[in-house]
Amino acid sequence: MTEEPLLDSKLEPPDPPSGLVERPGLSHALDAGRQRPITLVNAPPGWGKSVLLSWWTRATEFRVGWVGIEDGDDPRFWSYLRAALNSAGRFAGDALPSPDEAPQEVFLARLAARLADLREPVGIVLDDFHRIRDPRVLKGLEYLVRHAGRALRMVIVTRGGPGPALARLRLADAVTVVEGADLSFNMAETVELLAALGLELPDRYTRMLLRRTAGWPAGLRLAGLSMRGHCDPPRFVEEFTGNHESIAGYFTSEVLDGLGGGHREVLLCGCVLDELTGSLVDALTGRSDGERILAELWEAGVFLDPVGDGRSAYRCHRLFREFLRRELVRRAPLRVPELHRRAATWYAARGSSSEALQHALLSSDWRMATDLVTEYWPDLVLSGPDPPLWVPGPAPPEAALRDNPDLALACALNQQILGDRRGTDRYLRLTGDDRVTAIHLARSVAAGDVATASSQASRLLTHREDNEGARSVALSALGTARLATGDLSVAERALDGGLVAAERVGLGRVRAACLSRLAVVRALLGDLHLAKRTAQDSLGSTTTSVACGYAHLALAITHHEWGEGDEAARYLDLAEGSGDRLLAALISIVRLWSLQDGESRSRADEAVREAHHELTGWAVPRYIAHRFTAAEAGLRASFGDTRTAFRLLADQAEASGGSATLTVALARAQLRDGNLDAAIGTAAGAPNGELGLALEAGLLEALAADRLGRGRHASMSLEKALQLADHERFRGVFIREGPAARRLLSAHLDSGTAYWPLVMDIIECATDRPDRPVAPLTERELTVLRYLQSVLTTEEIAAELHVSVNTVKTHMRHIYRKLTASRRREAVRKARDAQLL
Structure with a gap:
């Protein structure tokens, strides 16, 4: 029997394509990866893996061998690996053992020993490693890596996996991973690629193309090649989707054709959704192995990305999802409504009312849509906006809408979820139901229109006082409005009432909305531990961005008051991005609080500019305006600019109405300015307000008295402040005052205090603060x-x-x-x- 020869073509990297875009950033990443034994380059097809490695092996000074793997190469893998090592130029003649001369275990031991003798490391690129099916190969590579010392540096290029055999090396931090997100093209690289293809687009269209492809290199190249023959390239970009002939052909040949029937069915059925889970796949297909199929698709390098940190849910690449949806309509158009109906049923059973409503309307199941509105309309009012799940289906007939106000309301709510205000209003005109008030109420709350929200909430309470759903929505809105006006006790009662009503009728989104805002109210009132529990409860029951934002804001305030700046900043960052006016304003104010230690003038200026931006374009309630002015004045005073601080406070003085916020800010500015008697008088005369403000006023009074040499006055004021701080463990206000507060607290220990543990805790935190290690960057x-x-x-x-x-x-x-x-x-x-x- 003639032995199959080794092909030299598999031992040479492929020639780079014309118009190659060099990517030095990735080259640096690969060079840095040489500090570890293995670099894993793992991405779906067309992400430029082989092109990148081909270019890198030519550009690097590191000696690298190459193995291009094809289907069926498993039996000859070790022979090709030996030949590639020889081609890297580190070995003379037949210095390496042959896999044909001994069993695999003996061969690997000899090869590892020979590699370990090298003074300089050698590199190997294993391209298309996903074609290897024999698990013993991966185990053998792991053995080599563990026993060859620092002499072997391996780059594994694959579309999925490799799996468990590398787990131990990953745990030992011995694997550098380069994934699709790292290989995605950026703006500059996209411009360079298009230029190499003889194309030049306005920036707007280049960015549009980049967004639609998500930086997928093959998609960009295919689009560019197709665009070269197009008479209007910008229009081509506007119309470019996963249904384009070149993209569809690529997905068909490189992905669908290589899948088994079950895997293909899951992708085609699942494309009606933006996000897939095993349970949802089972509901759509009637299978029972959806979770396993999704994991196998991901492992195979199909265009699926895990959502979040785990692998319980997946999302398709945009172009791939568009392609699959066209394929589904082409292959089985009659299945589309049924798939949407099954999705609606699945979501409805889990209380996901907005998703259920969208799919019910897409399936033209008007009965299901109206049933959902009847049962869940309060939750639906507080849903969205979210991107559309699918190209909108046929609208209900006009006659059906006129005869069925609930159906018109369903369509209106759906358009509101999609962010289509004009479409919402069009359907609202077809229904005279007073639930329309709730829709307008939700808009007013999101826009920060406090006066309108209050009147609409009162109207809804009056008209539907016997309806728990309407009551919960109205009280949620009323509580939010009172939060904006600073009537925190009233806000707490309203939100607590809305929470009870929502829980009574099982409205998850309304419950989360009430909980999240209630957490902020309690944090501002100084009920820190209860605020934390309330926020965590809200986060455990919601995924809506606004509710999560308020809950994260509450946690940011809580940790700020506890003196845990890093945690406060982390939660503040998580709170951003919902588009809610009041939430954005409160985030900006809390961010100004965190900068009052005087460390960063330029960051403070930027934060003030951002806060001003958040307070423009809407009718800012007086409480929010006072909070912002006080925060900015405190920030200016912390940098020694007391003149600006006094001017800011004077501008608000006439309209303050005895604001505790502005009074405490004035006392702080007077203390910074050295006007100590005035600071004592102002702090002592601060109106009763939130616990944190009362505590701050007491501390400022104590600091001013101490600087005047009035030890007894300072001690009494400090003891009162500690009494206020003790139960909820307020530490931040003391820590942020720096050495002056630390000296005062230390002296207070000697004079005697009822709050010795709290004082020691504050002093220890304040002392450790400058030496706190810097957290590593992600x-x-x-x-x-x-x-x-x-x-x-x-x-x-x-x-x-x-x-x-x-x-x-x-x-x-x-x-x-x-x-x-x-x-x-x-x-x-x-x-x-x-x-x-």
């Missing part, structure tokens, strides 16, 4: 940090990374805080000093 923060070296603006960085500007700003705040930097250039310098760049 991978995403490191990516943003690299962009900060460039001349790109924040908006351009966001476009490069396919994220919002707010997301980039959030990462920048994390970076600045962790590096103790106040501006971009300083962060870059400190990062270089720390060898992060």
Whole structure:
């Protein structure tokens, strides 16, 4: 029998394509990966894995062998690996053992021993490793890596896996991973690729193309090649979807054709959804193995991405989802309504009313849609806006809408969820139901229109006082309005009433809305431990961005008052991005609080500008305006600019109406200015307000008296402040006053206090604060940090990374805080000093 020869073509990297876009950032990542034994390059087809490695092996000075794997290469794998090692030039003649001369275990032991003798490491690229089916190969590679010392550096290129055999090496931090997100093209690379293809688009259309492809290199190249023959390239981009002939052909040949029938069925049925779980797949297909099928599809490198940290839910790449939906309509158009109906039933059974309503309308099941409105309309009022799940289906007939107000209301609620205000109003005109008030009420709350929200909530309570659902929505809105006006006790009662009503009739979204705002109210009132429990309860029962935002804000306030700045900043960042006016304003105010330690003037200026932006374009309630003015004045005073602080407070003085917030801010400015007698008088005369304000006023009075040498006065004021702080463990206000408060507290220990444990706790926290270790940067923060070296603006960085500007700003705040930097250039310098760049 003639032995099959080794093919030299498999031992050479493929030639790079014309118009190659060089990617030095990824080259640096691969070079850095040489510090670990294995680099795993894992992404679906068309993500430029082989192109990248082909270019890198030519550009790097590191000696690298290459094995291009094809189906059926399992029996000859070790022979190809030996040949590739020889081609890397580290061995002379037949210095390496042959796999044909001994059993595999003996061969691997000899090879590992020979590699371990090398003075310089050797690299191997294993391209298309997913074609290897024999699990013994991966186990053998793991054995080599463990026993070859630092001599072997392996790059595994695959579309999925490799799996369990590398788990131990991953746990030992011996694997560098490069995934699809790392391989995605950015704006500059997209422009370079298009230029290499002879194309030049306006930035707007280049960004549009980048968003639609999510930076998928093959998709961008295929779009570019197709665009070259198009008479109107911008129009091509506007109309470009996963249904384009070149994209559809690629998905068919590279993905669908290689799948078994069960896997293909799951993808086609699941494409009616934006997010897939095993249980939902089972409901759509009638199978019982949906979770396993999804995991296998992901492992196979199909265009699925896990949602969140686990692998219980998956989302399709946008172009792939568009392609699958066209295929479903082409292959089985009659199944589409039934799939939507099954999805609606699944969501309804789990109380996910907004998703159930959308799918019910898409399936033209008007009866289900009206039943959902009848049962869940309060939850639906507080849902959305969310992106559409599917191309809108046929609208109900006009006659059906006129005869059935609930159906018109269902369509109106659906359009509100989709963010279509005009469409919402069109359907609302077809129904005279007073539940329309609830829809307008939800709009007013989101827009920060406190006066309108209050009157509409009162109207809804009057008209539907016997309806628990309507009552819960109205009380939720009323409580939010009272939060905005600073009537916190009234807000707490209203929200507590709305919570009880929502729980009585099982309205999950209304319950979460009440809980999340109730958490903020309690945090502001000073009930910190209860606020934390309430916020955690809300987060455990909701995924809506607004409710999560309020809950995270409550946790940020709580940790701020406990003196845990890093945790407060983390929750504050999580609170952003919902689009709710009041929430955004409160976030900006709390962010100003966190900057009053005087460490970063430029960050403070930027935060003030952002806060001003959040307070424009709507009727800001007096309480919010006072809170913002007090926070800005405190910030200015902390930097020694007391003149500006006094001016800001004077501008609000006439309209303050005895505001505790502004009074305490004035006392702080007087203390900073050295006007100590005035500070004592102002602090002592502060109106009764929130616990945190009363505590702050007492501490300011004690500090001013201490500086005047009035020891007894200072001791009495401090003891009262500690009494207020003790039960809820307020520490932040003392810690933020720095050395002056620490000296005063230390002296207070000697004079005697009933709150010895609290004082010791505060002193220890304040003493440890400067030496607190800097938290490590996450991978995403490191990516943003690299962009900060460039001349790109924040908006351009966001476009490069396919994220919002707010997301980039959030990462920048994390970076600045962790590096103790106040501006971009300083962060870059400190990062270089720390060898992060």
